[in-house]
Amino acid sequence: MREMIISELTQAMQQFTRGFAHILPRIIVLVIVGFVGWVVAYFLRIVLRSVLRLIKFDKLSESAGASQLLSKAALPSATELLSRFVFWVAWLGFILLGISVLGVFGLQEQIAKFFLFLPRLFVALLTMFVGLLCAGFFSRAALLASVNANLPSPRLLSVSIRTIIIIFVLSLVFEEVGVGEQTMLVAFGIAFGAVMLGLAIAFGIGGKDLAQQFLETRFGRGGTADEGKEDELSPL
């Protein structure tokens, strides 16, 4: 009886040792891949940070309005954030590569999915950044044009344009990453339609007199088109 127990234990021990001996090189590979990954990711982070500083990416993100959003959310600068993001994505990629060596059942598929998702995530982030840049540019252009044309509520116009562009960009981003595609499509349709309807009603009611004045002037019932003009200092 005692001998049987010892034999079973020895067998179990041998099996465990064999299994451990079988998996140990893989764990060592995982650690090595993880370490190499960390070095590569760290190097990528340093290089990317330097390049972004060189091209004054923070200024670009400031003019896009992204910096303001980040500071409100108590996040670091756009350069730092992007560098960190690339570091973690690269390191995580290497770690997953190392884990795949372990040969755990079902993990391979998930890892493949993660790598397939990366390009989409990158495109989504790029879309988001370019979208914010466009929103900042066009809303500022609208603000300047309406101030110089002496239009009422220039900031409202500017914010409306910015909001519409951001809504549009967000819908593109969510569609790209595949999060609630249908919900986003419907939400975008409703939001965009509501904004347009609101603007149409606002312009219709607010611009009634202006439209009447324009039509009367244009078709000769209210005098000539020159009547509304006012003297201004001649610049040149």
Place this chain on the structure above:
Amino acid sequence: MAEESSLTDDFLGQLISVGEVDLLVGVPTHNNSKTIGPIVETIQAGLLTFFPRERAAIINADGGSRDGTPGLVVSAAIGDVQRSSKMYALRTLHSISTQYASGPARGTALRTILAAAELLRAKACAVVSPESTQITTDSLAALLRPVYADTFDLVLPTYRRHRFDGVLLTNLLYPMTRALYGLRIREPYALEFAFSGRLGSQFLAQNAWQEEPARTGSEIQFTLAAIAGGYRICQTFLGTREHVERHSADLVPAMRQTVGALFSSLEPNFTLWNTKNGSEPIPTAGVEQEFTLEPLRINRKRLREMFSTGVAELESVFRAILAPSTLAELQQIAGLDEARFRYSAELWVKTVYEFAAAYHKSVISRDHIIQALAPLFRGRAFTFLMENRNGSAGNVENNVENLCLEFERMKPYLLEIWNGRE
């Protein structure tokens, strides 16, 4: 000669048939049928009267007129002028018209005239505005003679103007050009000027015609190119310049054409302007500048309101362009009532220099920087108007001179912020 490609075959053919000329007068037009006839006749009479022995050509660069302007230029009969003035040319006077585009573009018009002048090997060339109804035969001679007879390379005009005409010139373009480049050029942005063939050829070859400032602000770029190239420049008095009624919408395009071009010239010419101190007068025929004082109805309230609205609404834009102290001062004066409002010369100069540095650093879109300056200029114009409301012509001149001195005094500030503070 690379510029030949920008000219049409028909125009090239006409130029080749002319051969070489001594004098060339260019007239850029776009729907100017109301004024162009008398102007071309005056040019013809001027050439017949003062340059009867010289070979001359009138070149009309038209931006797609739909009112028959080119036809009026070409059909202006020299015979009529000869009969009325009893002067006869000893050489043929050619009039050629070409359409450079289907829409007006001042830069392309000037480029066409310069290319024609180079092909015809003109010794002296003048550009005459199609709206210059006050131009006389004497004015034309006053423009061409210093180039043709006295070896000047660029002749710029001075005028008798209403004191509130050309406020952008008196409050920004003249003082800033003077402070930076050290020459007292009253009209750095001129619509009537004359130049030598060598200056024209150099500008034609070197100017970046595809870039925005060159296309919209070619006239001021031309003046700055002459300064940078060390060419001989003089001014000549051309008489009264008629007051042109403007509207608020005209300001931003005017600023793009002039202030945008001036700001963009600062980068390539940095080594030229960073060492200059003070300013010198340039040779001037006739008076340097005269102001007339007749009453003019101007909406002052609107000027001040547009300034205050601009300061309030564009705060986020100004934060990217101006120093916090400058913005704070602007916000403080924006809240003052009409009687106490004053946009001082010092604050104005500081504002302009900070805008120039922001333009150089491209803190935001450069066009947006120019647009953002427009409401602030209105505030300065309001102060200029109030300061000179009851002043004599001498007082106006003194105020302009003081502003120029302020621009010169604060030039080190521009140098400090040019590469320094972010």
